[in-house]
Amino acid sequence: MGYRAAERQLPGDGYEKGSGRLWRRAEKDYRALYGASVHMAGRGEAVARRENYCEIDPKVVDRYGIPVLRFNVSHSEYEIKQAKHMKETFSQILHAMGAVVTHGHKDGDHNNWGLHAPGNIIHEAGSVRMGNDPKTSPLNKWNQAHEVKNLFCMDGGPFVSQADKNITWTILALSMRASEHLIDEMKKIIFKYRPPWTEENRSKPFSSAASVPAYWSRPVLTRKTKSRSRKQTHRPVKKT
Known part of the structure; x- marks a missing residue:
């Protein structure tokens, strides 16, 4: 630092804290000479x-x-x-x-x-704004594309304006809101083919098996089922 007091150096340059009066004088001079900076x-x-x-x-x-x-x-x-x-x-x-x-x-x-x-x-937002009119807004109020129904935008793109605050929490809030909407819409589709899960409806089949999407029609295999399948298809090796 260049400043020395009685041949002892200032903090950060080998000077040990706790040397009594000499330390207090050096600290006072240090604050007076170097001051502090503030950034706004x-x-x-x-x-x-x-x-x-x-x-x-x-x-x-x-x-x-x-x-x-x-x-x-x-x-x-x-x-x-x-x-x-x-x-x-x-x-x-x-x-x-x-x-x-x-x-x-x-x-x-x-x-x-x-x-x-x-x-x-790099806190800018927008460019894929949400709105009710497809002519002026690519997304609807659920962050869903007007023209591509299975496309959702879960980031800062749907913003229609940019406030002076960080946008992270608002992105999370809009994403959670859109996710809840997705869950609600998914339930509507499921209940369309299968009635709500109650004791009365537990044995009722899907209303139309032909209408059920292919990935819902696949049987769900448990570990036990898989192990059985392996045993049934296993071919014993002949001993020579």
Whole structure:
């Protein structure tokens, strides 16, 4: 560190804590000379706009030959004003603390008040928005594709707007909601072929065996059944 007191070094450079008065004096000088730093960063809402969209790139493909997405995104005046308000608020707080602003104080209209480019924070969401109208929204309210009924999107894509908070918990909530919907729909299909499980209905067969999907018609083999099957098909080897 370069600072020495009575030929003893500061912490982190071989100086041992607990040396009494010499240590206390060195610690006091260390705090006075080196001080402390504070960093502030802001997050704001990104509003949904028709001008921001993604599309299939007509020219670029990945290494497998699959076309990639091309994003057309820019900040609106709303986001830029948020960044300006954040910078002014940060400056007021730091000056009230008696701090000296050493970074970010030169931001202004020329660089959108330090606002990062879209995608830089990697908390962005959307691009497969949910909605009731298939013409304007790829997904319905259950994260299910309007045009492909067995396709569900369980990530940040269904978001119609992006708040200033981390989106992880909302992704989990929407995924749980969509999963519960899947379970409910599956029960409807099962009960369509087999009545609810009650003492009265326990012996009733499926209403239409021909209508049951193939993977439901397969017999379920237990370990005991499998072992029997092996014994029945086992061919003894003749001793020579």
